[in-house]
Amino acid sequence: xxxxxGTVLSxxxxxxxxxxxxxxxxxxWGQLTIDITTTGGRQVPIAIAPMGxxxxxxxxxxxVVAADLARTGLFRLxxxxxxxxxxxxxxxxxxxxxxxxxxxxxxxGKIEPSGExxxxxxxxxxxxxxxxxxxxxxxxxxxxxxxxxxxxxADVIYEKxxxxxxxxxxxxxxxxxxxxxxxxxxSDADGFxxxxxxxxxxxxxxxxxxxxxxxxxxxxxxxxxxxxxxxNLAQGTTHVVANYRGNNSAxxxxxxxxxxxxxxxxxxLTQIYRIPAxxxxxxxxxxxxxxxxxxxxxxxxxxxxxxxxxxxxxxxYKMPANGGPAQRLTFDGSYNVGPRYSPDGKTIAFVQRGDxxxxxxxxxxxxxxxxxxLTDGILDDSPTYAPNGKMVLYEAQVGGRGQLAAVSGDGRxxxxxTSAAGDVQDPAWGPLPTN
Amino acid sequence: xxxxALYIALAILAAACAxxxxxxxxxxxxxxxxxxxxxxxxGGNMVKPAQPAxxxxxxxxxxxxxxxxxxxxxxxxxxxxxxxxxxxxxxxxSDNRDKKVRIEGNCDERGSREYNLALGQRRAEAVxxxxxxxGVADNRIxxxxxxxxxxxxxxxxxxAWAQNRRADIKY
Numbered sequence: 001x002x003x004x005x006g007t008v009l010s011x012x013x014x015x016x017x018x019x020x021x022x023x024x025x026x027x028x029w030g031q032l033t034i035d036i037t038t039t040g041g042r043q044v045p046i047a048i049a050p051m052g053x054x055x056x057x058x059x060x061x062x063x064v065v066a067a068d069l070a071r072t073g074l075f076r077l078x079x080x081x082x083x084x085x086x087x088x089x090x091x092x093x094x095x096x097x098x099x100x101x102x103x104x105x106x107x108x109g110k111i112e113p114s115g116e117x118x119x120x121x122x123x124x125x126x127x128x129x130x131x132x133x134x135x136x137x138x139x140x141x142x143x144x145x146x147x148x149x150x151x152x153x154a155d156v157i158y159e160k161x162x163x164x165x166x167x168x169x170x171x172x173x174x175x176x177x178x179x180x181x182x183x184x185x186x187s188d189a190d191g192f193x194x195x196x197x198x199x200x201x202x203x204x205x206x207x208x209x210x211x212x213x214x215x216x217x218x219x220x221x222x223x224x225x226x227x228x229x230x231x232n233l234a235q236g237t238t239h240v241v242a243n244y245r246g247n248n249s250a251x252x253x254x255x256x257x258x259x260x261x262x263x264x265x266x267x268x269l270t271q272i273y274r275i276p277a278x279x280x281x282x283x284x285x286x287x288x289x290x291x292x293x294x295x296x297x298x299x300x301x302x303x304x305x306x307x308x309x310x311x312x313x314x315x316x317y318k319m320p321a322n323g324g325p326a327q328r329l330t331f332d333g334s335y336n337v338g339p340r341y342s343p344d345g346k347t348i349a350f351v352q353r354g355d356x357x358x359x360x361x362x363x364x365x366x367x368x369x370x371x372x373x374l375t376d377g378i379l380d381d382s383p384t385y386a387p388n389g390k391m392v393l394y395e396a397q398v399g400g401r402g403q404l405a406a407v408s409g410d411g412r413x414x415x416x417x418t419s420a421a422g423d424v425q426d427p428a429w430g431p432l433p434t435n
Numbered sequence: 436x437x438x439x440a441l442y443i444a445l446a447i448l449a450a451a452c453a454x455x456x457x458x459x460x461x462x463x464x465x466x467x468x469x470x471x472x473x474x475x476x477x478g479g480n481m482v483k484p485a486q487p488a489x490x491x492x493x494x495x496x497x498x499x500x501x502x503x504x505x506x507x508x509x510x511x512x513x514x515x516x517x518x519x520x521x522x523x524x525x526x527x528x529s530d531n532r533d534k535k536v537r538i539e540g541n542c543d544e545r546g547s548r549e550y551n552l553a554l555g556q557r558r559a560e561a562v563x564x565x566x567x568x569x570g571v572a573d574n575r576i577x578x579x580x581x582x583x584x585x586x587x588x589x590x591x592x593x594x595a596w597a598q599n600r601r602a603d604i605k606y
Binding site: 203205206219221225226245246247249250263265268269270291293294307314335337338351353357359379381382397400425426 | 537544545546547548549550552553554556557560577578579580581582584585591
């Protein structure tokens with residue numbers, strides 16, 4: 001142990017001096033390729049040893065764990081080549097050797113048959129300096145579940161080392177547009193296992209996860225106009241929630257999953273209404289002379305943030321959850337729209353048009369009114385928080401095409417998820433899995 | 436397995452979508468040829484009263500054939516050049532009381548999708564207001580929007596954007 005002291009845990013939030021680091025990791029993963037850029041900030045050096053027996057499996061678990069952690073921009077992967085034999089048990093770990101490789105954390109593990117075609121995956125996480133074990137878990141799974149198991153391991157490691165929940169086992173949804181063909185897809189947070197849950201020759205917009213992750217609400221144009229549909233993902237069943245005269249759009253779930261806020265134009269210009277998620281009467285919540293749309297519940301269900309141009313330019317307001325007097329929240333510039341609360345309810349991400357005419361993702365700290373511009377795109381849209389609040393996924397226009405990108409809450413870490421073909425747009429990040 | 440159920444549901448859904456491609460659009464120009472000459476004449480007289488010597492029957496057809504109103508950036512103001520066309524459609528609706536009309540608003544790609552959807556609807560609403568003033572019953576006009584989702588011009592410059600800031604009159 002060095003005299004400098006400080007364990008992985010106590011160092012986790014220390015910010016290093018020095019110039020910006022550029023880590024460009026470009027790995028083709030399924031449909032989406034992810035480029036990561038981090039600027040400044042300290043990265044925890046972590047060694048993730050290949051797991052014993054994983055070369056016999058359809059999925060190398062350690063590679064998925066390493067990719068998950070690297071993608072956050074918070075970790076630096078320590079080279080494990082030349083370590084022989086690779087440790088798979090605590091007694092086989094040579095801490096001095098790992099310390100010499102400047103690793104502060106070490107992950108080892110092994111995969112063994114456990115009968116009935118299943119395998120047992122055991123992993124251990126160590127603090128190299130303290131030579132102590134921080135976590136140890138084992139999972140008995142079918143080989144086809146190894147990728148999901150790797151995400152769960154990455155979640156444990158991430159939480160141990162940063163104090164925040166990992167989001168590697170979560171899902172995202174987004175719309176893929178190829179020519180005149182639209183698909184609503186759901187994939188793992190790393191872009192793998194993309195599945196089409198809806199296909200149409202008409203646009204699909206604004207997917208929103210139910211709080212339990214079992215249903216998606218979205219805007220369908222199959223009836224040649226925007227209507228709001230809820231789809232049960234496991235059953236594939238759909239039901240129309242809002243099909244009133246005019247536009248029906250912008251669905252947003254209440255935190256308890258019982259209601260949807262929607263934007264309807266049935267009474268003239270677009271206004272905000274509340275509808276039971278299983279269907280029922282629309283109850284009007286706003287009554288302004290302009291457009292009110294893009295509603296979002298605060299995580300505690302007490303407030304609704306939304307876009308309104310009642311004051312002349314589109315700005316973000318909030319009002320009590322049952323309607324009532326609205327309070328304006330944004331004042332910089334002439335275009336602030338599309339609010340989304342962070343999971344802790346302290347921050348709102350939104351779309352801001354800057355002086356240059358560029359549309360970028362910004363965040364508003366509600367307690368201070370402080371606005372931080374997070375991105376530097378030309379046409380960024382649809383911010384959606386990771387369920388741990390650490391990243392904001394959004395749509396960017398790159399080379400004339402819609403692509404997904406993600407940025408850390410402080411703007412320091414950026415990822416771009418590029419697709420081989422078509423436009424990828426309107427992302428929504430799903431909830432933490434319920435175990 | 437749940438997954439299997441999902442795939443089956445998807446297959447059904449895909450089939451449902453595929454069978455839904457029936458064309459609903461009927462060009463207005465075709466319909467207007469059936470308009471009795473007297474009606475057409477009325478329309479022509481109102482639009483071009485200064486040219487009584489000209490054959491007037493063709494004029495409403497020409498105006499009815501036009502179905503798009505174009506807007507400036509960030510604006511839902513209907514420019515004067517579209518008044519005659521909107522008048523012709525209003526007259527057509529007054530003379531054909533079984534017809535309903537849908538006005539579809541559109542936006543260029545700039546800005547947020549959902550807000551653009553609402554902006555497109557406001558453009559459609561602006562056209563509707565003129566028709567209502569001209570005597571078309573409110574409940575015969577539905578205004579909807581495609582926002583930025585259905586651009587007719589695919590470019591990313593002002594030339595393309597100008598074509599996409601539009602309200603279409605559809606029967």
